Amino acid sequence: MSKRKMNWYKYAAPANFYPIAGKMIPVFTVLTVLLFVVGLYVGFFIAPTDFQQGESYRIIFIHVPAAWMGMFLYVLMALYAGVGWAFNARLGSMMATAISTTGAIFTFISLVTGSLWGRPAWGVYWVWDARMTSTLILMFLYIGFISLQSSIDDPRRADRAGAVLALVGLINVPIIYFSVQWWNSLHQGSTITAKSFKMAPSMLAAMLILLGACWMYSIAVVLTRLRYIIREREHEAPWLAEAVV
């Protein structure tokens, strides 16, 4: 019996990945719209009013997915940057660059929505507590990565410098996650743990569907940006002239 093996290394080449990314983008775009519509419907029309926080708790449906995306995308960005650096895989470095803007936007959204939720919940827009400060540091790490890469003309040197920063900054992610356990914090603890969740099922459903929407959006946008980065960096490659743009 013959076993068919998929050669994943093949897709590490921009020439092979470029057309596949182009085919995936419309699928993820449709899923993004679908999940946002369903998630917002469940969040605003099905999930009940919270007995303690009233309607203001509905910010959780976008705040938590945005905060998670900020952290997930940072880990992904650092891993891709590390792979690009260690194996001299330029597609990995390009992927890290493509992820950075979207990660920064989600981190900014988590800070703004957290601030807007903090005012009715705690009476203040901002406090320098561990969770919020470490998330702000995450935002600065993204800005640092983007600024460092754009300040170096040679793309491969920019990739290496960015990779060092991204990998060093990775230490901040567990600090954000465990900050509410390690320090006394105004921020509430984890809503969902491996063993339990402290929400009504419809509330949890809305949050998870919107998390899915944020994932689909991120994949669609990152793949689109990655294709543009490939076109910018490899504009002299003969395969690009033949590729369907």
Add this chain to the structure above:
Amino acid sequence: MGGYAFYVWGSYGVTFVLLAGEVLMLMKRKRNLAAREDPPEYETDSSPVAASFQELQ
């Protein structure tokens, strides 16, 4: 929204403005790329003003 409209709609408003802004930035990047890869050919000006200007020269 039980008196919390500013906070709730403000949160969703900021989110969608930023996400839409990112999509618009990508569309602009695509246009710039297309212009760089396939620069427009400048046609020679055949207007009467240009013709009379050429005659003067």
